[in-house]
Amino acid sequence: MARAPRYSVIATPPSERGALMTIDAMTIRLHLRRMRVVQVVVDVIERLVVEVADGRRVVRCLHCGFATGRVHDQRRVKVHDLRTQGRATTLQWVRRRFECETCGERFLEDHPEIILGRRTHVTRRLARQLVKDVSVMSIREVSRRYGLPWHYLMNLTAGWSYLVGRHRRRRRCRVLLVDETSLRRGHRYVTVLINGDTGETLGIVKHRNAKALSGFLQHQGHRWMRGVKIVVSDGSKPYRKAIQQHLGHATHVLDRFHVARWFAAGMIEVRRRIQRIAPHGSRPAFDPDVFRSRYLQLARYDHLDTDAIKRLGEILNGRPELEAAWRMLQHLYGIHVAETDEDANQALAAFIDTYRDHPLLEFEKLTGTLLEWGDEIFAFHDTNRVTNGRIEGTNNKLGVLKRIAYGFVNTDNFAARAILVASSP
Incomplete structure (x- = not known):
């Protein structure tokens, strides 16, 4: 045949298939x-x-x-x-x-x-193109372009997203990155989980508490959790509780970016106190030199050129508390700049010595934080300097996705589209 x-x-x-083609065929x-x-x-x-x-012409009976x-x-x-x-x-x-x-x-x-759908039917190649278009356009725009119902496109996207996410989660995850992002700032948050080795988004979970992260980990099973060797998160206590409960065998690392924000908070508070030269409502209320150099004060010393160093010296000269706060901040930066764990301990010792000579109240809370999270901070040097950089890049893509969609009301729809869009290979 x-x-x-x-x-x-x-x-x-x-x-007429066997007949010759006519001239108007x-x-x-x-x-x-x-x-x-x-x-x-x-x-x-x-x-x-x-x-x-x-x-x-001949098919197999389904029965x-x-x-x-x-x-x-x-x-x-x-x-x-x-x-x-x-x-x-x-x-x-x-x-x-x-x-x-x-x-x-x-x-x-x-x-x-x-x-075949319930009311709408498409070819497989059109379905693939629809999923691609949804990655860069809103569902409503794709619906208008192809003349298809909004709900059908959303269900198609959710179904494909489920298959992609399930395939990703079946593979071994050695480095797990955990962070939060907002659907509506101050009101609704979700937990984002990423494979640190591949940059693929594994899941988007409602809320940012221990129950949310624990539910995701339990759903993956004990075998998957045993494969996780490193977990990177921010300074969230609920996240740490879930990690200790389900991933106690893994090394927990506190993300470098979030730690740097903690370090800079003390310097910012000292600068705000010193820069005020008049009561609230007066003009000028702030010392213009101190205020205008606020970003310069937070920069790492090794990132400054000659002119910036000269300007910074003029600002710190005659302001001993501001200078002491700047020196403590540079010592704290040295914890992550250090190449080895020994060098990091030396940077911490230098911070402690400076704090003893200038016990600024703004850094008192930070000392307690260092004692509470010291193991997670210094684990940075034991895990090949792993960070949450990939997940921060993913959060930027999620921000773009929210702008394209003009915001999200349904968390499940957001999660479905995020798995397809927000991966940082």
Whole structure:
């Protein structure tokens, strides 16, 4: 038996397939596997409608498994397809209902290139394009472009996102990155989890408490959790509680960026106290030199050029408390700048010596934080200097996603789109 052609070519009725093509016969290529063109129904500038049918003559019964070729009846199903030369293309699929010659049962045929929905049907290649477009546009824009219902597109995106996320979570995760991001700042937050080795988003979980993170970890199973060797998070106590409960065997690292913000907070408070030179409401209320150099005071010394160092020296000169705060901040920066754990301990010792000579109240809270989180901070040197940098990049992409969608009300919809969009390889 001759093999069926790969592409749909001749638009002639089935009864005339063996006859010679007439001079007015139309030829069209759909490039759909195992699909035969019956006729072109509509061929105008703005749209194209093509009637197609499955190229098979014999199928397997869904009930008994025996082959049958007896067709009981047929119906036409509207299927949306990719645009053809800029024209909206619709397929009228002649879907046959077979009657099994062995068991007598009736069943409808399926096609591997067609995805059947409840009311809306699309080709598989259009579904792939829809998922790509949703990554850069809002669901509403994609809906208007292709003339498809919003809910169908959202369900299609959610289904594909579920498969992608499940595939990612099946693989071993050695470094787990955990952070939070806001759906609505001050009101609703979600927990973001990323594979630190691949940069792939593993999941978006409602809320930012211990229960949220624990639920995600428990759902992965003990085998998956045993594969996690390093966990990086911010200074969240609920996260630390969940990590100690489920990933106690892993090394917990406090993210360098969040620690640096803690370090800088003491310097900022000292600067705010010193810069005020008049009561509130007066002009000028702040020392302009101290205020204008606020970002310069927070910079690492090794990142400054000669002119910046000279300007900083002029600001610190004559302000002993501000100078002491700046020196303590530089020593704290040295904990992460250090190449080895020994050098980091020396930087911490230098901070303690400076704090003893200048016990500023603004740094008192920071000393308690260092005692509470010391193991997680210094674990940075034991784990090849791992950070949450990838997850911060992912959070930036999530911010873009929220702007594209004009905000999210449904957390599940946000999570579905985030898994497809926000990965930082």
